[in-house]
Amino acid sequence: MAKSIRQRLFAALAGFTVLLCLCYTGLALVIAYVTEDMLVQRLLEREAAAVSQRMREHGELTPSGSDLITVYGAYLDLPQAVRQHVPPSAPRAEVFTTTGQHYHVLALDLVAAGQPQRAYLLADVAPVLVVSRLAQEVGGVVAGVALALVGLALLLAYWLARRLVLPLQRLAREARALAPGSAVHFSERDRPDEIGFLARRLESTFSELQTALQREHAFARDVSHELRTPLTLMHLALADAHPLTAQGQVQLRQGVDEMRATIEVLFALARAEQLPGELVELRGCIEQCLLRLLEDTPWDASLLALDLPERLDVLGNGQLMMLLINNCLANALFHGGPDCRIDIAYAQGQLSIVNTVQAGQPRRIHGFAHGQDLLLRLAQAMGWHIVFHPGAAQYRVVIVPVPGP
Known part of the structure; x- marks a missing residue:
């Protein structure tokens, strides 16, 4: 089973704690033994200076004044255990024996009666060793205190590991539960740290992913829903093997135009995430849409009433805006017929597109309530609102754009 990040962090902190404790314990022991050896060596050097001074004054080798240090005038006078480990030429040495003695040896070069002489100072320091005796007497207490401190350090490492990893675990649980x-x-x-940055990035990434999935689902649904009717009309127009009648040609052309417009809207909605918002002049977009309408349909421009300010800046997307106005105008002609009157006005933050409907004219259905759902989604993609008001004498569409700064 894979270890969690908290277990790994605890193992790292615990290992570092134990390693640090062992290193400091070893360092303390080394310092204690080195200090002990330096103290013994310092005593030997002081005694060597005293022996040399007495040799110069009295001309003979006198015994040491310390009960720990013995003066030997020749190498053969040294104990056998010392001679086995120390050669005659060694200036100093330290000897451990199996019988409990611990010797420090210092060679001393003197001059007696004009002749060089080598003497040896031998110190049996076993009675004055402090470190080994301290380890025997209070070693258990020191070990207990060390184990207690290590346990405390491990508890602190566990608490730190749990506290440091808890935000990441909470973030993982929340992501898993989505x-x-x-x-x-x-x-x-x-949070102001890296975990907060990661949470914000994950949040935006998940939101964008869900939005993309919803857009893909809506695109597939719209393709199946909106294109079924024009395809059916085209199929009916082409079902007869005889040449197309005028009415069949009209139906075929109408189906092709409807499919082209629907596909443009669907692809625009599918790309809505990549289309940035911008400041657009709405009056210019409406005029371009009207010019295109006059070029594509036999409609009398004298039936148009336009009441717009000289400049109308709104926040949106130019491509989506053109599609929205084009479809609204196309639906107006579809519902009202070629002799309808179209009024376009902007007042109190609302753009209204009103077309008249001839009395007694049967209500025309463009597919399955064609365009309303797509127009609603076009408006929502830009943060706009759109409302449809069908009536017996007129059909009115109200658009509430986001005003420019």
Whole structure:
């Protein structure tokens, strides 16, 4: 089973703690033994200076004044255990024996009666060793205190590992619990550190992914829903093997135009995430749409009433805006017929497109309530609002754009 990040962090902190404790313990022992050896060596050097001074004054080798240090005038006078480990030429040495003695040897070069002489100072320091005796007497207490401190350090490492990893574990649980289509919110998003940055990035990534999935689902649904009717009309127009009648040609042309317009809207909605919002002049877009309408349809421009300000800046997307106005105008002609009157006005932040409907004219259905759902989604993609008001004498569409700064 894979270890969690908290277990790995605890193992790292615990290992570092134990390693640090062992290193400091070893360092303390080394310092204690080195200090002990330096002290013994310092005593030997002081005694060597005293022996040399007495040799110069009295001309003979006198015994040491310390009960720990013995003066030997020749190498053969040294104990056998010392001679086995120390050669005659060694200036100093330290000898451990199996019988409990611990010797420090210092060679001393003197001059007696004009002749060089080598003497040896031998110190049996076993009675004055402090470190080994201290380890025997209070070693258990020191070991207990060390184990207690290591245990405390391990508890602190566990607490730190749990505290440091808890935000990441909470973030992982929240990400694991996310359901398709649910709102994305991570509780760690407001942290000022890297975890907060990760939570915010994950939140935006999940939101964008869900939006893309919803857009893909809507695109597939719209393709199946909106293109079925024009394809059926085209199939009916082409079903007869005889040459197309005028009415069949009209139906075929109408189906092709409807499919082209629908496909443009669907692809625009599918790319809505990549289309940035911008400041657009709405009056210019409406005029371009009207010019295109006059070029494509036999409609009398004298039936148009336009009441717009000289400049109308709104926030949106130029491509989506053109599609929205084009479809609204096309639907107006479809519902009202070629002799309808179209009024376009802007007042109190609302753009209204009104077309008249001839009395007694049967209500025309363009597919399955064609265009309303797509127009609603076009408006929502830009943050606009659109409302449809069908009536017996007129058909009115109200668009509320986002005003420019």
